[in-house]
Amino acid sequence: MNAAQRSELRRPDTVAGRSVLLSIDKVGLSVPAAKGKLTIVEDISLDVREGEFVSIIGGSGCGKTTLLRLIGGLNRPTSGKITFEGAEVDRPSRKRAVVFQDYTKALLPWRTVVGNIKLALDSGGAPPDTHAATIDRLLHQVGLSDAADRFPRQLSGGMQQRLQIARCLALEPKMLLMDEPFGALDAITRQNLQDEVAKLAKETGMTVLFITHDIEEAIYLGDRVVAMESRPGRISAVLDINLPRPRDQLTTREDERFLRYRHELFKYLPRAH
Amino acid sequence: MRALILPLSVIALWEAVGRTQLVQSDMMSKPSDIGLAGLAALTDGSMLFATSQTITTALAGLLMGSAIGISLGAWFGLSDLAGRLSLISVEVFRPVPSVALIPIAMLVFGFGYGMGISIVAFACVWPTLIVTQAAVREVPRELMEVARGLELGWASRLFKIVLPDIVPNLFTALRLAAGISLIVAVTVEITANPLGLGYALVVAQETLHPATMFAFLIWIGLIGWLLNAGLLQAQSRLFGRWSFAA
Numbered sequence: 001m002n003a004a005q006r007s008e009l010r011r012p013d014t015v016a017g018r019s020v021l022l023s024i025d026k027v028g029l030s031v032p033a034a035k036g037k038l039t040i041v042e043d044i045s046l047d048v049r050e051g052e053f054v055s056i057i058g059g060s061g062c063g064k065t066t067l068l069r070l071i072g073g074l075n076r077p078t079s080g081k082i083t084f085e086g087a088e089v090d091r092p093s094r095k096r097a098v099v100f101q102d103y104t105k106a107l108l109p110w111r112t113v114v115g116n117i118k119l120a121l122d123s124g125g126a127p128p129d130t131h132a133a134t135i136d137r138l139l140h141q142v143g144l145s146d147a148a149d150r151f152p153r154q155l156s157g158g159m160q161q162r163l164q165i166a167r168c169l170a171l172e173p174k175m176l177l178m179d180e181p182f183g184a185l186d187a188i189t190r191q192n193l194q195d196e197v198a199k200l201a202k203e204t205g206m207t208v209l210f211i212t213h214d215i216e217e218a219i220y221l222g223d224r225v226v227a228m229e230s231r232p233g234r235i236s237a238v239l240d241i242n243l244p245r246p247r248d249q250l251t252t253r254e255d256e257r258f259l260r261y262r263h264e265l266f267k268y269l270p271r272a273h
Numbered sequence: 274m275r276a277l278i279l280p281l282s283v284i285a286l287w288e289a290v291g292r293t294q295l296v297q298s299d300m301m302s303k304p305s306d307i308g309l310a311g312l313a314a315l316t317d318g319s320m321l322f323a324t325s326q327t328i329t330t331a332l333a334g335l336l337m338g339s340a341i342g343i344s345l346g347a348w349f350g351l352s353d354l355a356g357r358l359s360l361i362s363v364e365v366f367r368p369v370p371s372v373a374l375i376p377i378a379m380l381v382f383g384f385g386y387g388m389g390i391s392i393v394a395f396a397c398v399w400p401t402l403i404v405t406q407a408a409v410r411e412v413p414r415e416l417m418e419v420a421r422g423l424e425l426g427w428a429s430r431l432f433k434i435v436l437p438d439i440v441p442n443l444f445t446a447l448r449l450a451a452g453i454s455l456i457v458a459v460t461v462e463i464t465a466n467p468l469g470l471g472y473a474l475v476v477a478q479e480t481l482h483p484a485t486m487f488a489f490l491i492w493i494g495l496i497g498w499l500l501n502a503g504l505l506q507a508q509s510r511l512f513g514r515w516s517f518a519a
Contacts (some may be wrong), residue, residue: 074418094423107415110437119433123423171423 010061021174021207022048022071027080028232029066029228038211040066041233042080044080046226049173053201055222057215063233064211065101065179071209072098072177098170099178103160103256107152113139113163114148120170134170141200142166158189162196170198175207182217191249198247219261220247227268236268244259300482311488319473321491327469328496330444331451331458334393339450342398343443346405348487349433356406363402371396371457375465387463389468396457397450404449408430409435448504455497470496 024046043061044126048054053078058064071082073092082089087099092098100106100107108116114135117125121131139145143240149245152160157190161181178197182190198221201208210217222241229236252258284304291303302310325503349356349363382388412435417500420430436443461470470493478484 072422074421089278092418092421092424094424098422099414100418102415105415106419108416108434108437110440120423123425123429169395 006270018050021050021085022209023083024059024071025081025083027067027070027077027082029063029070029075030078032144039232041070044235046235046238048175048207048209049216051205051207053198053210053213053221053223054226055210055218056188056226056228057222057265058220058228058233059230060213062228062230064234067228068098068121068177068179068209068211072096074098075268080140082273083152089126090109094171095174097171097176099161099168099181101180101183103150103157103164103181103184106164107160107167109152112149112151113144113155116152116163117167117170117192120167124171131247138166138169141169143201156189157185158193161185161193165200169204173206175209175252176201177221178208178210180211180213190217195247196246197221198266202245215262215265216253216258219243219258219265220249220252225261225265227265229268237265247266277446282456290420293395299446300409302487307487310482310484311492314485314488320470323470323489324467324492324496326474327455327458327462327471330461330469331393331454333386334390334458335397335450335454337390337395337402338394341394342450343405343446345398346402347435347449349402349411351431351435352425363399366511367399367403371376372460372464375461376505381463384467386468387411388459389466392461393437393454393457396453398406399447400453401443404442404446406499407437408446409437411442414439444504444508444512447507448501448508451500452514454495455500459493 024044026269027044028042032038041211042069045107046054056064056067066075070077071084071089073089073096076090084093089096107173107262108119111119115134117138119133121134124126124132135148136145139148142165144159144162144166147155147159149194151203155163165176165181182193185193194217197208197210205264206219210221219241225241227237227239228234239261243255243257290300291306344451348455349359364492370434371392375388378391379390382391390484416434416438417430420434425433458469459471459474462469463475464471468487474486474489474493477483477489
């Protein structure tokens, strides 16, 4: 990072002064390989504040999904430490809900839309007589009110991903970890879901970590964009995004700053030579 | 209908050969004699009584064996450690022919249901165990991680995630085991246990009633076929729409 990039590291006003929710300190993960060991990610340090929306971009195989899994507690780092609300992350938690990229495998195909959300509610502490109202609210929030009794296979890809998001929201998590959630969706569905996620994040005050390989998506959604480089996966740049909210698919993307961020981040992504 | 031409001609030929008395044998019977003997055994109740004994043995053994097989399979599939530790034991015990246990079972239980049921149960443990264990391992990683993320306990994980996901495989395992249970039940009756259809078959043979013997043989085949057809039917009814394209 040079001085010019560093000057961009001002935090957006929306999250200034809030406490650090997630702290990643020199985290690395290596796995045994045929020759010695293979380093997947290395020396990752990042603080995420409460209510912040952080996008992580990088080419395929750069370890961004691995980083998300480490934060989720699905894997343990082999070096460094991840702390969440001051406590070390050593297992998955309802406070850090993961939205998986492959919604077809993350939903319970034998349960309806309502049934899938109930799975999350039943495992929580809320009294069962409040479930019906909560489910109504969540379905409304993600726009699935008309599909309550359908099974996942009867839903479009976008609707299935909405359902997965609703199930995560049912946990009332402090942090939402999204792993390329819109990677398999068509462009129009994708834009709609981007706006919905931005709106949900604002409504709930949730902290969001959003992984994508799409620079524009990262800028459009993020308060900050973290760019990662490959082999081993490392943070190559962190860029603050100072764009007004609510953002708009047309005007935000045409904003001169948006284009500048895009230009800036483009340098950090791998290109075919 | 055309498929019936061959078997019907064979039966007709068999009947004709029997009537012309070209072949003389104590063990040969004409299809008409077999039909009459079968009818007699059915009407005097002996066949149905033997059937109930065999079915009781097969069913009780099937239930016990698959309960054990499914439980162990789920355990070995869910816990890597248990799966690894059990590997050798399973591979040592599984190839033991279940009928080789007849002498032991006879010592422990004596003649009667206990012996038959225990051997059938032993035979049913293995297919259900192996199918269940493999199915549990095939549960999508994402689903298991969703369960971890929801902080589900082991019971919720098993009953809300794993078992529903493998229900179709469990039914296949059950169907396999059901076929085995009938075979083993009859085998035990033929070789040792004075009960059921297998024993009736042996008695008919030893008392030189070939027609009755063939009648029981055909009846056993019919039960086996009905059992499998019924389970297949039930499977497609219950789970025809259960398979989900990923």
